[in-house]
Amino acid sequence: MTARVALIGAAGHGSWHLRAIDALGERVRLVATCDVQAGFDYTDHRRMLAERKPEVVIVCTPPHTHLPIALDVLDAGADLLLEKPPVLSLADHRRLAEAARGRVLQIGFQALGSPTLPMLADRVGAVRSAAVAGAWWRPDTYWTRTSWAGRRGRDGALVNPFAHALMQALAITGIRPPWTLSLDRYRTRAAVEVEDTATLRLTVPDGRSVFVAVTLCSGEFVPGDISVVGDDGTAEVGYAQDRLDGEVLPGRIGLLENLLDHREHDAPLLVPLERTEPFTALAEAILAADEPVLLAPARLARRDDGMEIPGAAGLIRRAATERAHFREIGAFQ
Ligand SMILES: NC(=O)c1ccc[n+]([C@@H]2O[C@H](COP(=O)([O-])OP(=O)(O)OC[C@H]3O[C@@H](n4cnc5c(N)ncnc54)[C@H](O)[C@@H]3O)[C@@H](O)[C@H]2O)c1
Structure with a gap:
């Protein structure tokens, strides 16, 4: 067909x-x-x-x-x-x-087709928490590449480049609203209205949590892997490369192929709209949050093509390990 x-x-x-x-x-x-x-x-x-x-x-x-x-x-x-x-x-x-x-409606969160997801329960048991650490570099041109880039209510490191990490952490923990959300967001360019650097913490009443620490201003690359803690163990998930505890797993399912399989022989749809509702709830809250703090030039290093936060990767790793906001570890004070 x-x-x-x-x-x-x-x-x-x-x-x-x-x-x-x-x-x-x-x-x-x-x-x-x-x-x-x-x-x-x-x-x-x-x-x-x-x-x-x-x-x-x-x-x-x-x-x-x-x-x-x-x-x-x-x-x-x-x-x-x-x-x-x-x-x-x-x-x-x-x-x-x-x-x-x-x-049939499938949403383009392609990392939900990762073979790491169904393996996790065996590895860690019931999931208690997931923490994302991502430190990337995006040059000035990233924020001028299209009309909605950097625009308040439309963009931001959390809802756009790190959207897959957020969605994956939500899927791994199974967290849905009602939840308690706290944010700590920063930007390095006056012309960009949204965060390029942020921490986010989500908790639900039974104690499960998601923590995210990300930046787009890092000289050193940290991929955005997710540390998962469960009742029976821990695991490191590289959602982009299908890595589970260092091993790359075969078997990623493409979303268009899965949509066709669903149409033709009723294979389960990987990313129905309903599965993404927690992400939309979270995105709505982030997009409505106050303007992020503009970091002082003294905190930054100007490179030819963009703004670097010196030591950003270390801060991101520390925040994710301690599940602590930047403001709680004294960063940018
Ligand atoms: N799944 C992923 O990994 C991934 C990666 C990058 C982008 N995206 C998503 O893909 C989408 C597009 O992102 P982008 O960076 O290419 O954005 P973009 O601003 O470059 O727009 C994509 C294209 O849409 C066209 N367009 C705008 N309005 C249109 C309309 N009414 N009719 C027809 N074409 C129209 C633009 O001319 C442009 O060529 C976004 O939703 C983005 O979040 C997903």
């Missing part, structure tokens, strides 16, 4: 989806690409949907445009692979869930 697939939002991260479509060979036929930028089959997604009648549509446009485009796709009768974050508020999540009844 060959599914007729279309891609909306083709020029940016969409090129990754074009490669994924290509890799599926005969199982899919790309019937249209659509982008508001010139150079693709269509600039208007409604026209594309009406004329090309795709069975499956991938939406890879900026997050704040997801909901109206997704509603159009579902209304046209197509199944949908919608990039992460699906939407930015719980009200939009509910609208999307309503519209998706009777259709």
Whole structure:
């Protein structure tokens, strides 16, 4: 069976989806690409949907445009692979869930297709906590690459580049609201309204917790691995490379392939919208939080292409190990 697939939002991260479509060979036929930028089959997604009648549509446009485009796709009768974050508020999540009844809707948190996830219970037993430590480098151009980059209510290190780490930690712990959330967020550039460096702590009444320590201003790379503590042991999960305690596991399942398997023989869908609701609840709270603290230039080292926080990797490791906010370990005081 060959599914007729279309891609909306083709020029940016969409090129990754074009490669994924290509890799599926005969199982899919790309019937249209659509982008508001010139150079693709269509600039208007409604026209594309009406004329090309795709069975499956991938939406890879900026997050704040997801909901109206997704509603159009579902209304046209197509199944949908919608990039992460699906939407930015719980009200939009509910609208999307309503519209998706009777259709297949998969959300692009691809790390949930990692073979490390089903192995964890055997390794650690019931999970008590997950802590993320990620120290990356993003140059100044990262914040000017697209119109929504660095914009308050739309972007931020926690909800965008480290979204997979957050989603994975939520999935590993099974934590859902109601929870207690505390944040400690910083930025290094006056022109960027959102955090590039942050810690986040989530706890639920039974004691389970998620802790996240991340920065985009580190000279030294820390991948964003997740330290998991369970009743029967501990584990280190490298969600991006499918590493579990140092061993790379085979068997990552692609989200488009899984969506096709679900359509064709009812394989369980890996990332239904419902599974991402805790992420949306968390993203909504982060996006509504106060403006992050602007770090003083004296705390920073200016590199040719961006802002470095000297010693950032060490701070991130310490915060994640101690599950302590930067302000609790005296950083940036
Ligand atoms: N899963 C991942 O690992 C991953 C990685 C990067 C980005 N993303 C997600 O992919 C999406 C796109 O990210 P990006 O960095 O490519 O963003 P982007 O700002 O570069 O936009 C992507 C494309 O969408 C086009 N576009 C905007 N509005 C459109 C519309 N109404 N109709 C058609 N095309 C439209 C833009 O012209 C652009 O080419 C976001 O949701 C982002 O969070 C996911």
